[in-house]
Amino acid sequence: MGSPDIEKKASPSISTNGCDVEATQGALPSGKVDAALEFLRAEGTAEMSELDEKKLVRKIDWMIMPLMWGCYNLQYLDKVLINYASVMGLLEDTKMDTNQFSYLALAFYITYLFFEFPTGYLMQRFPTAKYLGFNVTLWGLMTTLNCTAKNFGGLMTLRVLLGCFESAVAPSLILITSMWYKRDEQPKRMGFWYVGTGTASIMGALVAYGLLFYTGDRFHGWQIMFLIFGLITIATGIIVMLFLPDNPMTSRLSHEEKVWAIERLRENKTGIENKHFKMDQFLEVWKDPQTYFIMIIVTAINVPNAAISSFSALIIKGFGFTTKETELLTIPGGAVTVISVLSGTYLAGQFDQRCICVIGILICGLLGGCLMAFSRDDMGAAKLAGNYLTNFVGASLPLMYSLAGANVAGHTKKVTMNAILLMAFCLGNILGPLTFRNEDEPEYIPAKIAIVATVSVGIVFTLLLKFYYMWENRRRDNNKEGLQHQENSEFLDLTDLQNREFRYKH
Structure with a gap:
């Protein structure tokens, strides 16, 4: 350069x-x-050519994106290993029933929810990447210890602790993405690390299928699975602490590249980092209308996530397939997630239309929910296709992350909004398992109808959120707010409501 x-x-x-x-x-x-x-x-300030900027972005991509994908891939995988284990003998070996299995999913998200505000505060006080890597290491330890659990009580304890430590991953990755990339670059990057949900599904299914052929009597196959991925996660956490930079200012970039990396983000008007907690920004989040739209949307779209992440194997097995067939038939669901996430986030970044892409993705998921809920008993292929199509719903979440990352400014406000967003994520996942009951086996029709209803709510409120952003941008333009640029206003740690030059992405 x-x-x-x-x-x-x-x-x-x-x-x-x-x-x-x-x-x-x-x-x-x-x-x-x-x-x-x-x-x-x-x-001082710096100027760079378009070619220099492209080289810098590629260097940043290689420096942070593989590690971010690794973290999200493993957090999803470690969370849903219990899904694969459920048809590998876990329920029988630990003497659990379906209701107790539902409680395991419930406990994870309850602790995940309650730790969002504490982890948001700690993430602002400590170096972001180091805090993330520390939590990755600890949840890897919890995953590893699952192989020692003998009963419901032991599994419940480990799921509670897993939720505590995994609560750091999504808000950390959203924050890291927003401090390195322009707003129109963020959807693709969030899509890249979020695609870990799909790759994790494929990896988990293949390993689970392979372990079904394990015939040893010292360990059960599901115990080996937890041990393998737990140790991999611990190693990844250590690597993240050592190699993932906390921010552009302290990264391994050259001195000139650091200046470039910062200067190119002026147009975001969302800042990069501030380690001081500001109460006025924390309170402003609760006065901001977009907060409540995002909360409702994220809660609604994550009720189906329970079916996808924790119950898909049981649903597929309920169609009449054997255990080995069930593990293999969960693989296409992961492929659907990969394709939908990459295509949705690419289109959102390419055409700068996040809300429209969310709605399109949710319509595909709504079709899947309808096929599962309303197909006749003899239409097994339609039900299986519907199960796969519901994986589209998860592809809307990185776009919601992108909306929050692009439209919330001020570091304390960003951290708080990320915590609220993930609390809504948890609430949806808490409500989801409650729709799966013993008396509804094996069809779980009420749970499938809940998928249809909540995805419909997500579509309606995403449309309302888009209209709100358009109205607010038009109001600021009509009032001629922020037409005169104030130098360095991008880095004064102003919120999107304080900075009148700010315009919302939708």
Whole structure:
């Protein structure tokens, strides 16, 4: 790469909400603004060519995306291993029934939900990547210990702890993506690491199928499966702590590349990082209408996630297939997830239409729910196709992550919104298992009808969210808000409501 022309620039005083913030290099208040501006005041600004930027983005991709995919792939895999184990003898070996199995899924998401705010606070206080890697290592240990569980009580304890530590992964990855990429680049990148849900489904099914041929009497096949993936997760957590950078300012990029990496994100107007908790930003989240739209959508679309992540094997086996056939027939569901996530996030980034892509994906999932719920008993192929199509629903979640990442500014507000988003994710997954009851075996018709209803709610409220963003952007344009650019306003740690230059992506 060629050397950039770097110029030192003095920044004028900037007024935000009646408060003058001295943005000159000497008077900039440490900790009040974004860490990126504190870095740039000593380094100046930089210009780079389009070719230089493409090279830099490729370097960033190779530096962080494989590790992010690895984390999300393993968090989904470790979470759903119990799905494969359920048809490998886990229920019989631990003397559990279907209701107790449902409680295991429920317990995971309850603890996941309650730890979102604490983990959001800790993630802001500690280096983001180190905090993520530490939690990956700990949940890997919990996964490994599943091979020692002998009864429902032991499994329940480990699922509770697994939920505690896995609660850090999604908000960390959303935050990391937003601090490295422009808003129009974020959907594809979030799609790349979120596609780990699909690859995890394929990997888990293949390993589970292979272990069905295990004939040893010292261990059960499901115990070996937990042991293998638990140890892999522990190793991944250590690698993340060692090699995933916490932010652009402390990364392994060259000095010039760090300046470039920061400067190219000015157009986001969402900042990069600030380690100081700001109560006014925390409170603002609860006053922001988009918060409630996102909460309802994410809750609704994650009720079907229970069927996909925890009960798909039992549903497929209920169609009359053998255990080995069931494990193989879960593989196409993972392939559908991969295809839908990659295509949905690509189209959203290409055409800058996140909400429309969410609606299109949910319509495919709605079709799947209808096929499962309303097909006649003799239409096994239609029911199986419907089971696969419901995997489309999960592809809408990275786009919701992208909406939150692109439309929420101010570091404390971003961290809080991520926590709320993941709490809604948990709430949907808590409600989902409650629709699967012993008395509904093996068809689980009420659960399938719940999929149809909740996906429909998700479609309606996504449309309303799009209309809200369009209305707010038009209101700001009509009032001529933010037409005069204030230098360095992008890195003053302003929220999307405080920064009148901000316009929402939809």
